[in-house]
Amino acid sequence: MKKEDSAPTLVARRAFLAKLGGAATCAGAAVGAATLGILPTASAKTEPAADGASFPTKDYDWTKHQWAFGVDATKCIGCLRCVEACKTENSVPQNAHQFRTWVERYVHIEDEKETRIDSQQDPVNIEASGSEKTFRFANRYKDAKVDKAFFVPKLCNHCTHPSCVQVCPTGATFKTEDGVVLVDETYCIGCRYCVQACPYGARFLNEEKGVADKCTWCYHRITKGLQPACVEVCPVGARVFGNLKDKQSPVSLFIRNNRVQVLKPDMGNAPNVFYVGIDKEVN
Amino acid sequence: MESIIHFAPYTGWVYPNETVFEWSILIAVYPYITGLVAGAFTVSSLYQVFGFERLKPVAHMALLTSLSFMIFVPTPLLLHLGHPERAFNATITPHLTSAMAMFGFFASFYVALLLVEGWFANRPYIVEQAQKRTDLLGKFYRLLTLGSYDVSERSLRYDKKWIFALAVIGIPGAHGLHGYVGFMYGSVKAREWWSSDLMAVIFLFSAIISGVSLLAVLYVATCKMRKIPVDLACLKGLAYTIWAFIMVALLLEGLEFANMVYKNREGMDMIMQYVTGPLLIPYFVLQFAVGAITPFLWLSYMIWRGTTGKALIVGVTVCACLVLFSVFMMRWNVVIGGQEISKTGKGLLSYHLPFWGKEGALMAIFLTTAPLGLLYVLTRLFPPWADAATHAPS
Numbered sequence: 001m002k003k004e005d006s007a008p009t010l011v012a013r014r015a016f017l018a019k020l021g022g023a024a025t026c027a028g029a030a031v032g033a034a035t036l037g038i039l040p041t042a043s044a045k046t047e048p049a050a051d052g053a054s055f056p057t058k059d060y061d062w063t064k065h066q067w068a069f070g071v072d073a074t075k076c077i078g079c080l081r082c083v084e085a086c087k088t089e090n091s092v093p094q095n096a097h098q099f100r101t102w103v104e105r106y107v108h109i110e111d112e113k114e115t116r117i118d119s120q121q122d123p124v125n126i127e128a129s130g131s132e133k134t135f136r137f138a139n140r141y142k143d144a145k146v147d148k149a150f151f152v153p154k155l156c157n158h159c160t161h162p163s164c165v166q167v168c169p170t171g172a173t174f175k176t177e178d179g180v181v182l183v184d185e186t187y188c189i190g191c192r193y194c195v196q197a198c199p200y201g202a203r204f205l206n207e208e209k210g211v212a213d214k215c216t217w218c219y220h221r222i223t224k225g226l227q228p229a230c231v232e233v234c235p236v237g238a239r240v241f242g243n244l245k246d247k248q249s250p251v252s253l254f255i256r257n258n259r260v261q262v263l264k265p266d267m268g269n270a271p272n273v274f275y276v277g278i279d280k281e282v283n
Numbered sequence: 284m285e286s287i288i289h290f291a292p293y294t295g296w297v298y299p300n301e302t303v304f305e306w307s308i309l310i311a312v313y314p315y316i317t318g319l320v321a322g323a324f325t326v327s328s329l330y331q332v333f334g335f336e337r338l339k340p341v342a343h344m345a346l347l348t349s350l351s352f353m354i355f356v357p358t359p360l361l362l363h364l365g366h367p368e369r370a371f372n373a374t375i376t377p378h379l380t381s382a383m384a385m386f387g388f389f390a391s392f393y394v395a396l397l398l399v400e401g402w403f404a405n406r407p408y409i410v411e412q413a414q415k416r417t418d419l420l421g422k423f424y425r426l427l428t429l430g431s432y433d434v435s436e437r438s439l440r441y442d443k444k445w446i447f448a449l450a451v452i453g454i455p456g457a458h459g460l461h462g463y464v465g466f467m468y469g470s471v472k473a474r475e476w477w478s479s480d481l482m483a484v485i486f487l488f489s490a491i492i493s494g495v496s497l498l499a500v501l502y503v504a505t506c507k508m509r510k511i512p513v514d515l516a517c518l519k520g521l522a523y524t525i526w527a528f529i530m531v532a533l534l535l536e537g538l539e540f541a542n543m544v545y546k547n548r549e550g551m552d553m554i555m556q557y558v559t560g561p562l563l564i565p566y567f568v569l570q571f572a573v574g575a576i577t578p579f580l581w582l583s584y585m586i587w588r589g590t591t592g593k594a595l596i597v598g599v600t601v602c603a604c605l606v607l608f609s610v611f612m613m614r615w616n617v618v619i620g621g622q623e624i625s626k627t628g629k630g631l632l633s634y635h636l637p638f639w640g641k642e643g644a645l646m647a648i649f650l651t652t653a654p655l656g657l658l659y660v661l662t663r664l665f666p667p668w669a670d671a672a673t674h675a676p677s
Contacts, residue, residue, distance in 0.1 A: 097290050097302045117296035117629065154298075163473060169386075170369075171378035189372055190365015192305040193383050199473035201298025201626050205305055210365030267472060283549075283627060 057223040062178035067217060067272070069155070069228075070240035070254035074277035076151040078103055080120055080135040082230035082239060087133075089218060089229035096121045096132040098204040100215040101155040101230050105137055106279060110145040115281050152282050153239060155230070156181060156202040156215035157263065157271030164194035164203060164214075173212065179244075179272060180219055185211045199267045217241070295553070295630030304622055304634050307642035309359035311618040312650050314464045314486065315611050316352050316359070319654075320393075321487070322494010323349040324457035329524065331450035337520040341502045343667035346404060348501060349457070349494075350397040351658040356390060359650050362641050382467045389463060393456050400449040402427070403442045405665045410434050461490045468617060475550050475628070476621040481539045485613075488532035493610035495524045496603035501658075503600045509668070513596050522599045525606060526582040533575055536613075550628025557624050557631055566616050574609020578602035611651075 086092060086101045099121070107116045118125065120135040128138030141149070158181045165173050165181060172188035175181050188211035195203040195212060206213035218228035222241070226232070231239040242249030251274075254260070260274035264283055275282075290302050323345045329335040330342035338345075361367045374387035402409075410432050413424040431438075462483040469482025479485075499521040506513045543554065558566055578601075584590070585598050619634045637643040 097299060099299050102299045117627075119299050121299040121302065163471075166380045167382060167471075168378050169373040169381040169383040171376055172372070187369070187372055188366065189369045191360075191363070191373075191383065192365075193381070193467075195300075195305045196622075197471050197473055199626060201300045204300040204303060205365055212365075281629075 060223045062176060062223075064243075064245060065178040066244040067158070067179050067222060068242065068244045068251045068255070069158070069217065069273040070251050070258075070260070070276070071153050071273060072238050072240065072254070072258075072276045073150055073152045073282075075236045075238035076103065076153055077236055077238075078105055078137050078151040079235065080137070081233045081235065082153060083120055083135050085229040085233040086215070089221075090216070092213070093206060093208065094133045096126050096135075098206075098213070100202075100213070101153065103137075104152045104154060104282070106148075106150050106152065106281065107141055107144075107146055108148040109141070110147050115279075116141075117281070148279075150277065150279070152275070152278055153230070154200070154202075155273060156198075156217075157200055157269065157273045158215075158217060160270035160272060161268060163197040163199060163267075163269060164212075167193045167197040169193065176219075180217050180222075181214070182216055182219060183212050183214060185209055188212050199264050199269065200271075291632040291634060293625070293630055293632040295625070296627050297625035297630035297632055298627055301622075301625055301627075301632060304619075304632070306618055306622060307363065308615070308619070308636055308644065308647045309363045309642050309650070311611075311614040312647045313356065313359040314461075314468075314618070315493070315614045315651065316356050316654070317461050317464050318486065318490030318493045318610060318614075319497050320349050320353045320356065320494070321457040321461035321490040322492065322496070323352065323498055324397075324453055324494070325491050326495055326498045326521070326524070328450050328454050328457075331446060332454065335520060337514075337516045340514045340517045340669045341498050341521065343404060343669060344501065344505070344662070345498055346397065346401055347661045347665065347667050348498060348654075348658055350394075350401055351654040351661060353390070353394055353397055354657060355650060355654045358653075359647075362646065362650075382463075382470050386463070386467075389456075389460050393453075393460050396449055396453050396456055400446060400453065401665070402429075403445045403449070406431075406442055407434050407439065408665060458487055458490075462487045468621070473626055474621045474624070475543070475548065475554060476624050477617065479539050479543070481535055481542070482617075485532070485535045485539060488528055488535055489610045489613050491528045492525055492532055492606050495521055495528065496606040496610075499525070499599055499603040500607070503596055505662075505668075515591055515595060518595060518599050522582055522585065522595075522602070525599075525603065526579065526586060529575060529579050529582075529606065533571075533579065536571075550624075553628050553631065554624060557620075561623065561631065561633065562616065562620055565612055566620070570609050570612035570616055574605050574612055578605045578609075 080103055082101055083099060083103060086099070087094065090100060092098065092100050102119050102121070104117060104119050109116060118137075120126075120129075120137065122138075124140055125136065125138045126132060128140075129136045158175075158179060160179075162173075162175060162181050165175050168174075168188075169191060170187055170189055172184045173181065173194050174184065190205060190210045190212065192205055192212065195205060198214075203212055203214045205211070218226070218230075221228060228239075228241055231241045240250045240254045242251035242254075244252055244255075246252060254276075255274055258276045260276055261278065262271040262274060264271075291304055293302060326338060327342050327345035327349065330338040330345075357370075361370055364370060371387070373381075373384050374391075377384035377388070406428075409424050409427045411434075413421060413428050414432070415421070416424060465483035465486025468477040468486075469479050472478045499518065502518065502521070503513055543551070581598060581602050585595060590598060623632050623634060625632060638645055640646070
């Protein structure tokens with residue numbers, strides 16, 4: 001050390017080192033606590049929502065909500081308003097291959113063993129719509145002898161035991177306190193392990209952002225007391241959404257008043273999208 | 284960002300989002316390279332730990348091969364990521380339930396192990412060069428000595444202890460690393476083609492045969508390049524190793540397929556349609572018949588007849604090349620094949636391999652062969668040859 005180092009300089013240096021030491025201790029403690037499970041790994045996401053500065057809605061308390069979704073397939077008319085609304089509301093890539101929600105059409109034709117299944121992304125349907133930005137089902141079975149036909153809206157199941165969350169190597173995909181599976185776009189590395197792991201084909205890579213993308217149940221809307229865009233626009237009420245902690249919410253009533261089922265129950269994911277009126281080949 | 288979306292044609296019913304193949308050929312290259320690392324290390328361990336003296340001529344090269352390929356292991360993954368600059372997120376904040384999260388730690392540990400073991404194995408040569416050379420390379424070797432110029436008998440005995448210990452730790456390290464890669468696929472329950480308890484073990488055995496085969500090819504090639512005779516006992520040792528492990532690999536793959544067919548779970552009809560259709564040639568013909576059964580029978584014949592001389596060299600080299608091809612096909616059939624079968628169990632997709640681009644065939648070929656370039660440089664810096672004319676490693 002040079003002799004001319006003045007006392008104030010030394011004091012400043014010591015203060016800096018003390019701060020550094022303090023910061024290191026805090027960081028060490030945080031890492032230790034996280035390892036021991038004392039602190040949640042993504043503390044910003046698990047703190048009481050109303051206190052979280054980053055949270056979009058100040059007066060929203062996620063501990064008072066447990067969101068769930070109902071689909072009444074007997075009501076769906078396959079108009080695809082929901083698909084288009086979702087794409088617009090959530091800036092989903094405007095192509096016919098990546099969707100946060102989609103609608104499947106099941107058609108039993110007389111004397112045919114296999115059920116015919118298609119969705120809005122089918123080339124025949126895209127040709128009928130004439131665009132990859134607006135969607136419609138082509139009237140391709142008008143001359144066939146149809147025994148039975150129905151539509152099934154699909155979306156992320158926001159599973160209780162989500163495979164995508166399990167496999168995410170960084171924790172960028174996480175489950176919120178109120179039961180929604182989200183992706184932190186600022187943290188996702190775009191490895192796409194979650195896309196592979198989802199049994200329901202609900203995820204894709206958003207090419208523009210380089211991160212995994214999926215339905216959020218319009219989290220930005222539901223935390224403000226609004227309905228998800230797809231539910232909002234459905235003209236027949238085939239999509240139902242609500243809070244399971246509220247016994248009178250539309251989804252609570254939907255589950256209580258119907259015999260509901262979930263997709264691929266053998267996967268053990270415990271989905272939170274409940275279906276009414278689907279047939280055996282729907283998975 | 285370069286367009287990575289390739290809409291795949293399909294038959295039957297597939298989920299809309301499945302029409303984009305999310306894991307490309309690079310994800311097939313990744314386990315292939317990792318397998319070569321584990322297999323090459325097996326050869327090194329057979330000599331260092333289990334005392335297979337006949338493998339001495341390749342033991343040292345095996346270590347360098349393992350290191351060269353290991354350094355390239357992360358490259359296909361990094362190229363594939365949507366945000367490669369965030370790759371360390373998985374290491375800084377690993378999500379402990381993820382089968383992928385620990386990869387960075389395992390890989391780093393194993394690279395460190397290879398570097399330390401390589402340093403001990405090459406120390407006498409490094410010291411010799413550091414004392415002899417006065418040029419820039421001399422400085423490099425002097426730096427590598429880490430200040431230790433002691434090559435006394437006592438010191439070398441101490442080094443040998445370390446090499447042995449590191450080789451012992453390296454066996455579970457290398458095989459754990461690759462078994463772990465297999466587990467990453469085997470644990471994905473959403474895909475019937477991957478979801479198997481046997482997947483990790485299958486990956487492991489195919490890794491061993493691929494690494495040993497690579498060593499056999501490299502050994503013959505380097506002998507030809509250096510114009511020295513091939514040590515037939517060593518080559519035979521490698522052939523025996525391939526032969527023994529290929530049997531287990533074949534048995535395991537057969538068992539897995541039989542299990543799948545016998546259980547006949549939902550979606551099996553589509554899998555059968557797939558393996559007897561689009562996968563017939565890549566799976567049954569290329570991977571099994573050409574790449575595994577042919578070399579197995581050929582090696583069996585050579586062992587039975589006591590083939591030697593040029594016939595043995597040609598035979599083992601060709602068999603080794605076939606095995607290398609077969610294992611690549613296995614990786615392809617798992618990674619690409621798994622995605623060609625829809626999660627709906629009611630449809631099939633077909634993957635189109637682009638030639639150009641960061642996820643194209645050319646890049647895959649480059650990433651698979653680039654480690655050989657690094658190996659060439661490393662053999663220049665640390666000659667692994669066990670013949671008296673050059674360097675005689677421990």
